[in-house]
Amino acid sequence: MTVPEQWTGDECRDVMSAIPVYVWSALPDGTVDFVNPQWQQYTGLPASAAFGWKWESVIHAEDVDRYTSAWRSSLDSLHPLEQEIRVLSKNGVYRWWLIRCTPAYGSSGQLQRWYGAGFDIDDRKRVQEELQRNDEIVHDRIEQELRDTIDAIPVLCGTLSSDGNVDFFNRRTLEYYGLSSEQMIGFNWKNVVHPDDLPRLVAAQQESFPAGRSLDIETRCRRADGVYRWVIHRIVPRYDERGEIVKWYGITFDIEDRKRAEEAVLEQRVFERTRIARDLHDTLLQNFQATLLMLGAAKNLLDGGPVKEALEQALVKADRAIAEGRDAIQGLRLGAEEPGDLITVLTTLGKGLAAGLETVGGPAFHVEVSGIPARLHPSVIHEVVSIGSEALRNAFRHARAKHIWLHFLYEAAEFRLAVVDDGIGIDPTILVKGRGEGHFGLAGMRERAKIVSGEFAPWSELEVGTRIELKIQAPHAYDVS
Template sequence: MGQIAAKTHSIDADGVSNAIEERLQLIIDTIPTIVWSKLPDGSADFLNQRFREYTGFSLVDGLGWGWMNAFHPEDRGTEEWRADLAAGKPFEKEVRLRRNDGEYRWFLLRAVPLRDEHGNIVKWYGLTCDIEDQKRAETQSRALINAIPQQIWSGPPDGTIDYCNDRWRSDTGLGLEELRGDGWQTMLHPEDRDRVLRAWHESVLNGTPYEQEERHRGVDGTYRWFLARGVPLRDGQGRIVRWYGTNTDIEDRKHAEEELRRLSGQLLQSQDEERRRIARELHDSTGQDLVALATMLGQLRGSIPSVERKSRRLLSECKVLADRCIREVRTLSYLLHPPMLDEGGLEDAIRDYVDGFTKRSGIQVELEVSPRFGRMKPDVELALFRVVQESLTNIQRHSGSLQAKIRIDRNADDVTLEVSDKGRGISDSRFPSGVGVGIPSMHERVKQIGGRLDVDSSSRGTTVRVTIPVND
């Protein structure tokens, strides 16, 4: 009875095992992907139903090395396959397989080795998945990327580049291998190189977006201006996994900006020359005529008998009015162009202007100038004086502050001018717009002398700051 029971148990176990194998076989043959196994030398010993249906091969046709006949001739590379198998490591590759109607489709093939207890490979198992739709999408995306009028690039987190589109390569005359890694740096203009690389390395280090205007050498050896931008792509944990960027040709825009800057400079120069001319005429002609008029009015009053009280009073009022006109003409002449700026320089001109401004407005102005400030180029002194003049005017009109401070500092590298108040702060909408007045005028003047103007405003006050290189 024991032998019968053991035999019955064995039959039941075999039945269960056979049922599991049949079910596994059914699953492997049913799943919508190609499943296979190969011996250590690469010859196939199993190909699922999906392989046979797709290729039209019989099982006998595909076993051994027969499976290779389904591959596109360019993807067969027997030696390459043998090298991958000999390496004994998991691998994957993209290949084209011929369908039973003769059409080739792209597949992603993945293989992993099975080893025995001694580490020897006893079998290779793999999947071959259809990626034709993905490849077509990639091809369309690549065509789009290469067609748009933009240089496009990407690279790993370390800041090197491993991809750039056709337009960048054709514009520079360099191949992808020449631009890979840090090779793209060879096309930078020598004057831009340090600035660009410093900014790029800072972005890579901190993971911040990159943006610089830089000159790139073209295939003809000439340099053109580009606006380069780069942004990081991060994973779910916030780690940068890749950089993507574009280079936009802005050469025409730079030429237009330069032409606008030239015309604006001419306009400001013409404006200053006209101010100088009007100031001189007011001082030398109108002002002198008014002085003569006031003198004659005084003499006329003295010639009228004292009993003519009404006439004497009328002449006195005319004399007062003439004296007021003299003061206003002199003030206007000074505001148009202070002679002290030409005679004594920026520091003396500002001190003189501040004294008059305080008397006219009642605003107390503290002036702080670094020792031995000295003289600068006339156009620089005039531009800085106009910034002081416009800033104090804005304080009087907009801030409500009764105090202001002017600080002028000069060191070996640059000159800094700051005009600040303790008022209620001002918004851009409170400034008049247009060339020649307000903030736009100050920006343009400072730009003309190669400097930078910043305006910081809050409820605690406003600071206008100008920085210019001392050599300019």
């Protein structure tokens, strides 16, 4: 601000006295040397009561230090001042003022003085405060209604910080577990998870949370009556405007009854498969075996020639078909056996296939077991045997490999079975379609994997080898009953 040179000091004072706001001026060091009549009318004090630094007496005690500090800062930096303070009126009431003060320079650029103005904003301030109070009331009411709604919905839900620290559970959750909020928030929620499932849940969180991936996992949790029941947890992230995760929202559903119903269906399927296997073994397979014996006897009555040779070849194929039928029946009869039975069945099959090719330079067969073998669901073990058997037969018959590996992997989070070879590989088109010369079983293996909620992951590269892998998440794979 530059003062017009043609103005005299009196003229400046006349102008400031006529302005319908509270105006004053101060020397470069901040000493007030003029206040207009409006200031006197408002405070009821003579002008001399504002000169120097005596104006502090009319400012609210809670605002003096803040305003004085800001004023001194402006004097040092020569920056304009803008502050809101409470000023005492002549009737003894403090009202809010908006203070603005700017430096004025002469033509030579030298600081001459400061000019300030004050505006009574008390009415506006009170309106703003009232609006803010109303907003807070509305916000609190909405928040309470939302909390009441969340507490009332028939779903267990809560929120977690980015590190998995629970900061809220709704009332339904606390009632389900029979615990107070203090007993559940933080990391105390781990106390209700079954000890056998907790490592898997923690591992899944440690993998999903840093990557920002949603989590969907089944565990057993202890209900208020002390009974562990199967539940499914679904947790999703919320991002801020910068794309960073600030909160996780989770819901939990009790699926115990559904699990029981599935187990009943599984038991029925096992019973039915066992019945079918018994019928096949006692009737069809025995009849085939008897027929082969009769054909073998008839063959011995023939002299050498093309007919006898053709019959011998047919008998060899029929005998192989019966052997495969026995393997299939063994798979059908697998159910509630010990965990090692799965390993034994597939290992025996692999060794048998290897022995059949041993005389013609067949592949070496290797078996690897990682983790502690655990019992699988009755129906799952059947599908695993079927997929493993098909993969082994394909590898021995078509891969032309030097080595074939059978891998079993038992982990807390999942079960995995893999058949790997270093053979000629599978044509990519056949790998995708699941059909082709010698590879009709891929589509069937994929369908069997879906039955047990598994992931079928075939991989192959020409002249490098093939890997047929089945992955099943722990809740779907292991029998924990």
